[in-house]
Amino acid sequence: MNGMTITEKILARHAGLDRVSPGENVWVEVDVLLTHDICGPGTIGVFRREFGPKARVWNREKVVIIPDHYIFTADELSHRNVDTLRQFTMEQELAYFYDPGTPNYRGVCHVALPEAGHVRPGEVIVGTDSHTCTHGALGAFATGIGNTDAGFVMGAGKILLKVPETMRFRFDGKAPDYIMGKDMILKVIGDIGFDGASYAAMEFTGTAIDALSIEGRMTICNMAIEAGGKNGIVAPDQKAVDYVRARTSKPFEVVTSDPDAKVVSDRVYDAATLEPCVAEPHLPSKYALARQRGDVKLDRAYIGSCTGGKIEDFVAAARVLKGRKVAIDTFLVPATCEVALALIKTTIDGQSLVEVFADAGCLDIAPPSCAACLGGPIDTFGRTHGNEVVISTTNRNFPGRMGSKQSSVYLASPLTVAASAITGRITDPREFLQ
Amino acid sequence: MSTQSAPRFSARVYVAGDNIDTDQIIPAQYLNLVPTNPEEYIKLGSYALSGLPDDCAPFVPPPGSKSPYGIVIAGRNFGCGSSREHAPVALGAAGVQAIVAESYARIFFRNAVATGECYPFETAVRLLDRFQTGDEAEIDMPGATLTNRRTGEVFKLQPLGAVGPVVAAGGIFAYARKTGMLQ
Known part of the structure; x- marks a missing residue:
């Protein structure tokens, strides 16, 4: 058995x-x-x-x-x-x-x-x-x-x-x-x-x-x-x-798989061969390498949600954004109050994440919630209302997922979203990391 | 809980595609409606499939709350995405009796059965090009077939098995009471 x-x-x-x-x-x-x-x-x-x-x-x-x-x-x-x-x-x-x-x-x-x-x-x-x-x-x-x-x-x-x-x-x-x-x-x-x-x-x-x-x-x-x-x-x-x-x-009791399961x-x-990627509209399975989609022009960047709004996600984005300016509207929504607090307390070279994002020209940080990840009521922060092209750290890019049926959503890591926010087009974060 | 327990029923069909997700079935802005409130149940029906792209035929022509289509024909992975029970509820409230798809996302399938809102039939045949929106179709439950009345073609459905009586009863709670599992 x-x-x-x-x-x-x-x-x-x-x-x-x-x-x-x-x-x-x-x-x-x-x-x-x-x-x-x-x-x-x-x-x-x-x-x-x-x-x-x-x-x-x-x-x-x-x-x-x-x-x-x-x-x-x-x-x-x-x-x-x-x-x-x-x-x-x-x-x-x-x-x-x-x-x-x-x-x-x-x-x-x-x-x-x-x-x-x-x-x-x-x-x-x-x-x-x-x-x-x-x-x-x-x-x-x-x-x-x-x-x-x-x-x-x-x-x-x-x-x-x-x-x-x-x-x-x-x-x-x-x-x-x-x-x-x-x-x-x-x-x-x-x-x-x-x-x-x-x-x-x-x-x-x-x-x-x-x-x-x-x-x-x-x-x-x-x-x-x-x-x-x-x-x-x-x-x-x-x-x-x-x-x-x-x-x-x-x-609690720790449970693990048997070797012969x-x-x-x-x-x-092989993790070493992975490259930064995006999921193209309108399915999370539409995989493409970020470096091969540099022709896609973006209207906004979004960092938030259960998938991509944790402390580590904002630290990653800040690594890229520190000392640089965003070229498009960049929405930041910490997942929880604990994450929001960490944005104030966590520093990179003596600068808090909040300061890094403000200096980079990001929009004011929103209070923690699901926000525009799933569109939501009309007045939801970051919700799309037209034909916006968005790059986002969220989990879904179905038609209309972030609000407007005419908008398009590319899913990516916080590093890739931050790099793309700087250039205004889909960008491999290696362009900005030493 | 609009499902029929009649052995056969006819309705017009609405043809949707592959990967119809729950945001397209009921867009998130309407999730403030609570399915167990009777007036909000009806409202959910009026928004069923309103998240489909604008070039699709309206599923529920405004200002109504009922759809002229009682059967939805779809491809693979129908109901993928969120666990919102508002999705099968919206379809059932709009008057959908049955969905016939190549496959379902797990949570949607279970929610359709648990609520008894609509029969989730599976078929091995790709039906998207064998039906047009507006065709009259008949589902024969005991025979497990779907007939396109326009073309006369008959398609085999996979038997619903234990799921059929649960949907017919109006969902798991109604079924459990009917069969004596719950008082």
Whole structure:
């Protein structure tokens, strides 16, 4: 009998079984249910309709609500939706609600959830957002679900899941300093296609993955969904354990894949040969090398979101922008309040990131939220309204994704976005890095 | 929850392409609408597929909230992108009974079944050039076929299996109650 992958082991343990095999349907105990302002009210609606107006959630410490999508807007329905979450939190006495407009507010849920210690190795996390797969970066099984399934989890604490097959992606060697997690995952999606990992677990291994920070691993797992993956996952190492230990005292168990675990495919990359890239409109799988798209003229650059709005992402952008000027409108949206604070505290050669960006001529830094990553209400910061050509550190470039159906979005790493902001055309960051 | 449990039903078809993502099915600016609020459910229907490029035929002609098309024909990876349940809800609210696609993104498929909003049929045949928007089509559930009434062509659908009765009941909760799994 062959061994099990990390994904299979986590699901088996949460199903109370010794082992599970791909294709098997199992009832799994949930450790964390994450929801936010655009799917939370609908989830609560399903929960109340089905379990009754007086029902209690299955565990008040396991439902985590992080409003983040439509926060800084005049849209009244969006405000009402956050009010619905507030009222539900009070009524249910939920332990974790990160309320906008209070010191508890955090920002983008997929960066806030691990920051606040809610992501722990070996656990099962489901969330009403497709980018919930981000949390595999710390060795958890994490996947996105709809309101109805989430309504069920809210009442029952369990979910019926099909055990996915595992596709393994190994990055050997050492990635050059102009390569980021974003370049690695865009390469994978470009190779296997936008539905190349449908229903599968995507496991990332190799020395170049080990060398990445937790944030870099988050960027990679975040975009597993852009290949149709059910979850993205990296085996937790000491770096992951240290990250989690610094944020929570809750116990957890580190789970890793057996050496003889069966996978359906094994792709191997030499990280040293990777080059900075973009995904062209209108699919994340439209891979192209940045240096071969220098003819594409841009109207704006955007750095933000769960994929590309973390501290490390802004440090990377600042490395390129320091002492230089942007040629196009450059929008900066830190994912969370913690990231926003780090922009003030982190310095390069004695200059804070905030000062670096201001000197470079970037627009004033926006408050943390999902902002224009997904368009949003009409008054959303950075939303497109015409035929803008945007280069962005976000995760999706579907038609109309950032607002206007006429706009075009190129996805890239923060290094590539920053380099492109300086020239106003798609630019390989090596042009500006020594 | 507009799905039929009749063994066969006919409707006009709307032909969409490959990789129709959830931003095209229901653009993000309408995600402030909550699907479980009855008036907002109807509104979501009025915006169904409004994110398709402007040169596509309108799926729900304004100012209505119902679509003249009850069946959506699509290619690969229908419903890719976000986990927003607003997507199958918008289609169901607009009056879509069934989608027939070569493949689905995982979360959309599950949401279509969990809500019971529309039947997500799969077919091995590429139908995009065998149908035109506006064709009258018939789906025979027990026989698992789709007929184009204009051309007379009959296409095999993959049987829905255990998913069929869940959608017919109106979603997982209704199904669980009907079958005694839930009180």
